[in-house]
Structures are given as structure tokens and as C-alpha cells.
Amino acid sequence: MGGRLALVARIGRLVGRPIRHDVGLVPAALSISGLEKAYGSVRALVGVDLEVGEGELVGLLGPNGAGKSTLVKIACGLVTPTAGRAEVAGAPAGSRAAHQSLGYLAELFRFPDWCTGHELLELHQRLAGSGGGAAERAELLELVALTDAGGRRIGTMSKGMQQRLGIAQALIGSPKLLLLDEPTSALDPAGRHTVRALLEELRGRGVAVLLNSHLLSEVELVCDHVAIIDHGALVAAGTPAELSHAGGVEVEMGGGTRLFPEARREDAPRIVRDLVAAGEEVYGVRVLTSSLEDAYLEAVGGR
Amino acid sequence: MTAIRVLALFTLRESLRRRVFAVVAILTVVFLALYGLGLWRLYAELDRNELDGTGVEISIVAGATVLGLAMFATLFLGTVLAVFLTLGAVRGDAERGLLQPLLVRPVSRRDLLLGRYVAAAGVCALYVAGVFLAAAVLTWAIGGWWPDHVIGPTLGLMLGVAIIAALSLAGSVFLSATANGIAVFMVFGAGLVAGLLGQIGEALSSGTLQDVSTAASWLLPFEGLYQAGLSGLTADTIGFTRFAIDLGPFGGAESAGPGLWLWAVVYLGLVGAWALRGFARRDL
Numbered sequence: 202m203g204g205r206l207a208l209v210a211r212i213g214r215l216v217g218r219p220i221r222h223d224v225g226l227v228p229a230a231l232s233i234s235g236l237e238k239a240y241g242s243v244r245a246l247v248g249v250d251l252e253v254g255e256g257e258l259v260g261l262l263g264p265n266g267a268g269k270s271t272l273v274k275i276a277c278g279l280v281t282p283t284a285g286r287a288e289v290a291g292a293p294a295g296s297r298a299a300h301q302s303l304g305y306l307a308e309l310f311r312f313p314d315w316c317t318g319h320e321l322l323e324l325h326q327r328l329a330g331s332g333g334g335a336a337e338r339a340e341l342l343e344l345v346a347l348t349d350a351g352g353r354r355i356g357t358m359s360k361g362m363q364q365r366l367g368i369a370q371a372l373i374g375s376p377k378l379l380l381l382d383e384p385t386s387a388l389d390p391a392g393r394h395t396v397r398a399l400l401e402e403l404r405g406r407g408v409a410v411l412l413n414s415h416l417l418s419e420v421e422l423v424c425d426h427v428a429i430i431d432h433g434a435l436v437a438a439g440t441p442a443e444l445s446h447a448g449g450v451e452v453e454m455g456g457g458t459r460l461f462p463e464a465r466r467e468d469a470p471r472i473v474r475d476l477v478a479a480g481e482e483v484y485g486v487r488v489l490t491s492s493l494e495d496a497y498l499e500a501v502g503g504r
Numbered sequence: 505m506t507a508i509r510v511l512a513l514f515t516l517r518e519s520l521r522r523r524v525f526a527v528v529a530i531l532t533v534v535f536l537a538l539y540g541l542g543l544w545r546l547y548a549e550l551d552r553n554e555l556d557g558t559g560v561e562i563s564i565v566a567g568a569t570v571l572g573l574a575m576f577a578t579l580f581l582g583t584v585l586a587v588f589l590t591l592g593a594v595r596g597d598a599e600r601g602l603l604q605p606l607l608v609r610p611v612s613r614r615d616l617l618l619g620r621y622v623a624a625a626g627v628c629a630l631y632v633a634g635v636f637l638a639a640a641v642l643t644w645a646i647g648g649w650w651p652d653h654v655i656g657p658t659l660g661l662m663l664g665v666a667i668i669a670a671l672s673l674a675g676s677v678f679l680s681a682t683a684n685g686i687a688v689f690m691v692f693g694a695g696l697v698a699g700l701l702g703q704i705g706e707a708l709s710s711g712t713l714q715d716v717s718t719a720a721s722w723l724l725p726f727e728g729l730y731q732a733g734l735s736g737l738t739a740d741t742i743g744f745t746r747f748a749i750d751l752g753p754f755g756g757a758e759s760a761g762p763g764l765w766l767w768a769v770v771y772l773g774l775v776g777a778w779a780l781r782g783f784a785r786r787d788l
Contacts, residue, residue, distance in 0.1 A: 277608045279788040305608040311601040315521045327510045328609035
């Protein structure tokens with residue numbers, strides 16, 4: 202099975218796009234169906250369906266308290282669902298097999314401040330049963346730009362460095378699925394760029410990523426698919442392009458700017474032709490598209 | 505098994521790195537030094553005040569009483585260590601975000617709990633054994649008195665702190681670190697008070713007080729084990745010396761028999777099962 206997975210991943214890289222789980226060869230990296238979670242009378246998740254295919258990068262968006270972290274924690278086996286099913290690489294979430302296939306960085310994580318980066322990674326290598334040794338640790342620290350900081354005590358690292366170390370920790374044992382809950386919240390622009398590059402690198406390696414983030418621009422830049430959750434329910438899903446629908450055509454004329462709100466890109470030549478035929482002087486044309494932010498605000502009702 | 509070992513060693517390394525062991529070792533040396541000094545002064549005074557013709561071997565009474573006190577101090581120090589090594593092990597660490605990264609590894613919650621327990625209980629059991637035996641050796645070296653039984657009381661102390669560590673670890677599943685620490689110390693205090701009530705009941709021949717003490721000893725077997733150990737120190741001493749010891753502050757202790765040991769082991773299992781059940785259901 203491992204050989205077949207490797208072959209599939211290699212083919213994926215050769216054709217320049219990630220292999221999707223619907224090829225039928227391998228189970229989805231993450232499969233969630235009818236997922237519900239209630240904390241007393243509060244319903245955190247209300248029948249969510251979601252699938253993340255192998256090598257797919259999915260952004261999970263939603264307002265605070267929408268249920269994103271609960272969903273991720275259920276996938277990790279940290280929270281028990283009230284109803285529904287969550288599977289990681291075909292194994293029930295929370296099972297040993299599921300844990301062997303995933304890496305996780307929590308939103309509110311903390312590592313023991315007394316140990317060094319190397320010691321932390323070594324601990325997780327042992328727990329994950331990874332035989333990567335020092336080479337794996339060095340590679341992961343290099344991947345998150347912490348090569349020179351591996352011997353430092355975690356307590357002396359900045360929050361951003363700890364977050365990058367957390368990503369390195371999550372990558373131990375070559376997981377099939379990476380669950381990242383706000384992984385760039387404490388990073389400066391350079392750190393965010395490093396993480397974006399890392400996510401693209403992981404996609405190239407066939408690692409599936411569920412990225413829970415409030416940074417819409419970041420999600421728009423790197424994610425193949427986006428899922429928007431509000432009040433515990435999935436309210437929108439699709440590619441960033443699908444969600445960012447057309448916003449009309451704006452034409453700059455001698456008498457001012459005129460907006461054709463229902464028009465699409467392919468309507469622009471006809472509009473210009475009609476305006477010129479009507480004797481207008483056209484100086485410029487702009488096709489408007491809504492951003493992911495617009496789509497997000499629309500989906501969550503402006504919250 | 506590997507995960508339990510890895511987590512136990514990591515817990516020990518943390519205690520070492522945070523200088524927990526260094527602080528405990530220094531304070532223990534100070535305690536033993538003061539104990540030795542006290543013994544030396546006591547036996548020096550006894551030599552001057554030795555009374556013949558009473559039938560009471562005063563050096564035995566003094567040794568048994570002082571070592572009984574050392575046994576109590578050892579149990580208390582072991583309890584402090586057990587509580588501080590475990591009070592925030594589950595809920596405290598989960599609230600700080602330390603636990604989640606470990607539990608998404610192929611490590612069961614049972615393994616995590618056992619790893620923490622093996623480290624804490626192991627350290628505490630070895631600690632109380634070491635301190636108690638050191639106190640016994642000091643008593644012998646300075647006062648020339650050696651307890652009637654040493655192995656039983658030592659094992660009783662070891663099992664006693666292992667039970668306290670289990671209670672504290674189980675409490676950490678349900679309570680915040682502060683609440684858990686307070687709860688365990690109050691339980692510990694309740695056990696000791698019950699033991700004292702039993703001794704008072706023995707001295708005053710009060711059946712009610714003795715019944716309360718007996719019930720508490722079974723409910724909190726670390727107290728029963730301590731009382732049994734205390735009783736074992738002078739189990740073979742007879743005559744007027746026995747009478748004099750019984751009148752002392754640690755004289756009313758009684759051995760509960762082998763059933764207590766069996767119950768203590770079952771109790772440990774029950775506490776462990778309770779903790780595992782609670783932890784398995786807890787959302788993190």
C-alpha cells in the first residue's frame with residue numbers, strides 16, 4: 202500500500218496537480234460526514250460534511266466560535282463528536298491508525314519551555330515511531346527556517362519561532378494529513394511567506410492540509426479549496442475562483458464612470474461596441490470580481 | 505509500553521531540568537541533618553537522665569517515638585512531592601496547551617496517564633524509602649536502636665505515596681491544578697486526623713472514635729498503611745517499654761493485617777480505572 206501511495210504521489214507531481222481521492226485508489230486524507238457536536242445546549246457543529254483529498258490544500262474559514270477548531274479537534278481525536286463520522290486516511294478519527302497519519306498544530310499550543318527544539322522533535326519522533334533520527338530533525342528545522350535555533354531552549358524562542366517549531370513538530374513521521382489551526386497567527390510577514398512556501402512544498406509532496414485561518418488573503422493564495430463554516434454549519438465551499446464570483450464591468454467614459462453590475466468579462470467587448478455606437482467616448486474598461494473576502498462576508502452574513 | 509517509557513522518562517527529565525530533584529534533595533539533606541542533630545541531643549540528655557529500676561528501656565521509647573515522627577515527616581514530604589508532580593498533569597496541561605500535541609501522536613490516553621503515573625509514583629516511592637531508611641540508620645547510629653520491622657513500614661510508605669500520587673493524578677483529570685492540589689492535601693489531612701482520632705480512641709477506650717478511624721483507614725488506605733508501618737516499628741516490643749510507647753504520640757497505631765495490603769492494591773486499581781474512564785471521556 203505504501204508503494205502504491207508513493208507511486209500515486211509521484212504521478213501527481215509529474216502531471217503537476219495533486220492526486221484527488223476520487224481517483225479511487227486511496228481513501229481521502231480526511232473524510233467528515235454528518236458531523237455534529239453539542240456542548241450542553243450549545244451546538245458547535247451541525248451536520249458538517251467535508252472531504253480533503255490526498256495532496257489537497259483546503260482552507261477552513263469562519264467567524265470566531267463558528268466551530269472550526271472543534272472540527273479540527275474531532276479530526277485529531279481530541280474531542281468526541283455527538284454524531285456523525287470523521288476518518289483520517291480511512292481510519293476512524295482518534296484511532297491509533299488515524300494518529301499515525303496526521304500531524305497537528307493547535308491554535309493555542311504550548312511546548313515545554315525547559316527543553317530545546319531538538320529535544321522536542323526527538324520526543325515526538327519517539328512517540329510517532331519515526332525512525333528519521335537526526336537527519337529528519339535537521340531537515341524539518343531547515344524547512345521552517347530554524348536550523349540555527351534547534352539547540353535553543355523553547356522558553357527563549359519568540360512566539361513566531363515556536364509556531365514554526367510547531368509546524369516542524371507536526372510534520373514528524375511524514376503525515377498524510379496536516380491539520381493546522383491558525384498556524385501563522387504569530388508570524389511576521391517573512392514568517393508567513395516561509396509557511397506559504399512550505400505549504401506549497403507539502404502539496405507537491407502529496408501531503409493534504411486543512412488550514413484553519415482568519416487570514417483570507419493567505420487562504421486565497423495557497424488553498425485549492427475553501428470551506429466556510431458559520432454557526433456550526435458548512436455555508437459555502439468551492440475553489441477560491443468559484444467563490445469569488447463576477448462583480449460586473451466598469452466603463453470609464455467622457456461623462457464619467459458607468460457600472461454594468463450584471464455583466465461578465467465576456468460581455469465587455471459588446472458593451473464597449475454598444476457605447477461607441479451610441480456616440481460615447483470610452484477611455485477604459487475594468488472587469489470587476491469579488492474577492493474571497495466578499496464571498497466570505499456574504500456567506501457569514503457580514504459577521 | 506514504549507510510549508509509557510518515553511513519557512515517563514520525559515516527565516523525569518522535566519523534573520530534573522526544572523531542578524525539582526535538586527531542591528528536594530537539598531531540603532531532604534537539611535531535614536536529615538536536623539533529625540540527626542535532634543537525635544544526638546536527645547540521646548545525650550537521655551544518658552544523663554537514665555532512670556534504672558522502672559523496667560522501661562528509655563532508649564527504645566525515644567527511638568521509636570522519634571522515628572515515628574520521622575515516618576510521619578517522610579510521608580508528608582512524599583505527599584508534597586507526589587502532589588506537585590501530578591496536580592496539573594491532565595486538565596492543567598490541557599488548559600495550557602501542552603497535552604494536545606502529545607495526544608495526537610499514536611499514544612493512547614491510557615499510555616499518557618500511565619507514563620505520568622509511573623514517573624511520579626516511582627520517584628515518590630523511592631524517595632520515601634530512601635528518606636525513611638536514612639532516618640532509621642541515623643536512629644541506629646546515634647541512639648543504638650533499630651526498629652523491630654523495617655521492610656514492612658518502608659513498603660507501606662511506598663505504597664501509601666503511590667496511592668496519593670494516583671489520587672492526585674486522577675484528580676487532575678477532573679479538577680484544575682489549584683483545586684486538585686487543595687483537594688488532595690485536604691484528603692491527606694483528613695486521613696491523618698482520622699488516624700489521630702483512632703489513637704485518641706484507643707487511649708480513651710472510645711469505640712466510636714476507633715470505628716471512625718478504622719473506616720477512614722479503609723477509605724483512605726495510605727493512612728492505614730502508615731498506621732500499620734508505625735505499629736510495625738515496635739511490633740515485637742513488650743512489657744513496660746511497650747506500655748510507655750503506647751502512651752506516646754505514636755503509640756496507638758494498629759496493624760490492619762494483610763487484608764489492608766490487598767485492599768490498597770485493589771484501591772489503586774480502582775482509582776486508576778476511575779481516572780482512565782474520566783480521561784477517556786474528556787474533550788480536550
